[in-house]
Amino acid sequence: MRPNRGFGFRRSALARSIAEGLTGEGLADYSSGLFLAAPRRTGKSTFLREDLIPECLARGWLPVYVDLWANREADPALLISGAIAQALVPFEGRLRKLVKSMGVDRLSILRTLSWDFSKPQLPEGATLAQALGLLHQASGQLVVLVIDEAQHALTTEAGINAMFGLKAARDELNQGQDGDGLRLVFTGSSRDKLAHLVLNTKQPFYGSSVTPFPLLGDDFTRAYTEHLNAHLAEGNQFDPRDVAEAFQLVGCRPELLRTIIAEVSLELGAANNLGELLRNGAELVRAGVWSEFESSYNALTLPQRAVLEVMANCSVANQPFTPFSEVTVQAVGQLLKAWGSEVQASTTTIQAAIEALRDKELVWRASRGAYALEDKSMAEWLQHYRKGAMG
Numbered sequence: 237m238r239p240n241r242g243f244g245f246r247r248s249a250l251a252r253s254i255a256e257g258l259t260g261e262g263l264a265d266y267s268s269g270l271f272l273a274a275p276r277r278t279g280k281s282t283f284l285r286e287d288l289i290p291e292c293l294a295r296g297w298l299p300v301y302v303d304l305w306a307n308r309e310a311d312p313a314l315l316i317s318g319a320i321a322q323a324l325v326p327f328e329g330r331l332r333k334l335v336k337s338m339g340v341d342r343l344s345i346l347r348t349l350s351w352d353f354s355k356p357q358l359p360e361g362a363t364l365a366q367a368l369g370l371l372h373q374a375s376g377q378l379v380v381l382v383i384d385e386a387q388h389a390l391t392t393e394a395g396i397n398a399m400f401g402l403k404a405a406r407d408e409l410n411q412g413q414d415g416d417g418l419r420l421v422f423t424g425s426s427r428d429k430l431a432h433l434v435l436n437t438k439q440p441f442y443g444s445s446v447t448p449f450p451l452l453g454d455d456f457t458r459a460y461t462e463h464l465n466a467h468l469a470e471g472n473q474f475d476p477r478d479v480a481e482a483f484q485l486v487g488c489r490p491e492l493l494r495t496i497i498a499e500v501s502l503e504l505g506a507a508n509n510l511g512e513l514l515r516n517g518a519e520l521v522r523a524g525v526w527s528e529f530e531s532s533y534n535a536l537t538l539p540q541r542a543v544l545e546v547m548a549n550c551s552v553a554n555q556p557f558t559p560f561s562e563v564t565v566q567a568v569g570q571l572l573k574a575w576g577s578e579v580q581a582s583t584t585t586i587q588a589a590i591e592a593l594r595d596k597e598l599v600w601r602a603s604r605g606a607y608a609l610e611d612k613s614m615a616e617w618l619q620h621y622r623k624g625a626m627g
Contacts, residue, residue, distance in 0.1 A: 274449035312395035327374035386422035387429035428608035478511035485518035
């Protein structure tokens with residue numbers, strides 16, 4: 237985590253705890269898969285790259301990292317297979333020896349020796365299970381596949397099939413006496429979206445659960461405050477409590493805190509004024525985000541608002557949104573009636589509202605018809621908005 241140049245904050249204890257869970261030795265057992273969810277820009281990706289992956293390497297494991305938002309135009313399935321293919325490249329020599337020792341006919345992924353290792357892609361027809369099996373065999377290491385923003389895989393049919401392929405690979409490589417072939421780590425910026433990988437029997441990882449990613453807390457703000465104060469005059473120091481309050485106001489997002497600190501540093505006042513400057517800066521940042529939500533909300537029709545409100549309620553309660561169920565139709569109808577709308581709630585009304593919300597990038601749709609808020613912070617803003625309206 238680097239919210240200011242020269243400042244580093246390691247989360248080694250959390251990385252160790254997760255690694256122990258991946259082996260099944262910790263208090264929590266993540267050997268069948270770990271699903272971590274937290275809002276955007278709260279430090280998940282940084283933690284993966286700077287804490288968890290180094291911990292895996294220190295344990296002699298082989299981490300393979302892929303960010304499905306690195307290229308949102310590419311099919312997620314291609315990004316996943318490409319990352320695995322790239323991880324195989326350093327083991328080209330061992331793979332060719334492995335083919336000879338096993339017999340070409342027993343290894344369909346390398347049915348011929350014409351695989352071009354210079355290209356970051358698997359041979360046509362190769363499955364993810366085969367590729368990951370080869371990677372485990374060639375490296376002699378436990379492979380830890382880390383997929384950042386994994387919910388994006390649900391936006392295409394190929395992406396969903398890739399998720400099922402990873403489940404098959406997990407089941408195949410973790411059989412036997414050691415059970416140490418593959419571990420899977422998935423992260424997402426939306427608990428609601430990530431949950432669509434585990435919610436029901438039609439999803440690839442049904443039976444697993446989504447774990448909230450621990451947000452940075454007081455230990456981070458204390459360390460950051462100490463770093464900042466080392467560059468300030470003794471009589472003009474930040475109070476750790478003020479920094480912590482500002483951090484909470486911006487949703488525990490290090491980059492936003494850095495932005496506020498940079499602005500405050502341009503107008504440093506007396507020491508007793510630093511806390512007020514921080515608070516004002518944080519409230520302005522939050523107000524800017526909420527202003528965008530309010531602008532989007534005000535542009536909606538009443539049916540669109542009603543559907544969005546019901547989705548937000550489901551999000552806050554960590555419940556799946558079932559768009560065409562009787563419960564949803566009734567909930568939308570009650571809101572429309574309360575607002576004096578003459579529109580009757582129906583599955584047709586709800587479908588039209590959802591499509592409009594998708595066009596406005598307020599609602600996300602998985603390729604098989606599941607829906608979630610594009611940004612869960614919208615649900616938090618709606619709660620605040622309702623309180624203001626009632627006040």
